[in-house]
Amino acid sequence: MTCASCVGRVERALRSAPGVTDATVNLATERATVKGSVDAATLIKVVSEVGYEARLVDRSNTASAEAEAQKEERRVLSRDLGVAAALTAPVFLLEMGSHVIPGMHHLIASTIGMTASWLIQFALTTLVLAFPGIRFFQKGIPALLRAAPDMNSLVAVGTLAAYTFSLVATFAPGLLPVGTVNVYYEAAAVIVSLVLVGRVLEARAKGRTSEAIKRLVGLQAKTARVRRATSVIEIEVADVAPGDIIEVRPGERVPVDGEVIEGESWIDESMITGEPLPVATSAGAQVTGRRPLILGTLVHTGNDAYMPATGRLIRIKVFDTRRV
Incomplete structure (x- = not known):
């Protein structure tokens, strides 16, 4: 692709494929993200029909x-x-x-x-x-x-x-x-x-x-500590499922979207909201994890002029595992 016209053409082709609910194309990264129920071969075919080439991303050596x-x-x-x-x-x-x-x-x-x-x-x-x-x-x-x-x-x-x-x-x-x-x-x-x-x-x-x-x-959280039965195990973020309970300590990034169910701390949400100061977070608050080009909100350590108390571990119930 060479211009915005190319991007629009590829997006329209992908969205026209049966089973596709949405598709977005990024010119800089030369990637398309497709939502829906459709096989890769169909997507590659519709892209080739409008004059472009596509291939499935190999995540092992991307x-x-x-x-x-x-x-x-x-x-x-x-x-x-x-x-x-x-x-x-x-x-x-x-x-x-x-x-x-x-x-x-x-x-x-x-x-x-x-x-x-x-x-x-x-x-x-x-x-x-x-x-x-x-x-x-x-x-x-x-x-x-x-x-x-x-x-x-x-x-x-x-x-x-x-x-x-x-x-x-x-x-x-x-x-x-x-x-x-x-x-x-x-x-x-x-x-x-x-x-x-x-x-x-x-x-x-x-x-x-x-x-x-x-x-x-590369700065995004790669793993998450998930409570399973009576123990806490560390697993890949890709393996976290909605409904899991994860623990996030001060100084760590929130790996996925969820709701705080236990603990109090401060979370730096500047990359989401632009707010320069960390926000006090307690049970019932919703927290944001990874998005494309967003690292995930950061649990602050606290204990400075704006946050006199020390940050604590919080437990989050996962309701969205979307990731890059």
Whole structure:
């Protein structure tokens, strides 16, 4: 996906699948979260039908796999940008050089000639569109044919129009009205190069965002102490079920949503409400656990100017185990 239009298209496709009650797509993390009763194969199919690719997240090696995929994407984009820039520079100088170097067109006309100049521009621009720029045609043209154009379609149409007109001017100038014979190879090549610059910057920013999200998620509570019969055992948060009684000590984060049934303490809810000071919590109060990009509220240790008493252990009855 490359823009908000892509996100909307994928969301609508997922929500149209039988059994789906809701679907949200995140452009930065390139993930979709789907609610409902539907198998992964159906979801992958509906996404492919609108021109995108999807796969089920492998939670066993998600972090390393995503990091490697993003690294490879940045490497390919950087390579293609380098190739496009190297091929575009001569085209730009041959056609627009007179704006930078006075007498450039006169020099070209008196040496290799304008016809040779156009042929060189044709060859170099063809390489730009056929290799670094082919991605825009592979995705943009099919999207255009589906009547769902995206950013790739815009680049493909713009570059193809400039390139096609230039081809006619180079090899069949008699088909054009008098006074309109000119080439725009540099426009097609420069468009591809500039859009690739944007894609490289986007990929780098996306990589930094993903790293920040991973570090944030890494701070979330991984385990919870659950009372079972007469003892308290520590289990994975994923194994906590609604109705369980969990214990949270001062300095720990609330792992899941629930209601305090025993104990008193202070909970830092600033990441939920923006309230800078911890809130006094006792039996009957509801507490918030993990959410996407939210760590979970923190049980404060107390014993400072705002909370003169020491924080205590609280017991919480779980009513929601939603998690990232």
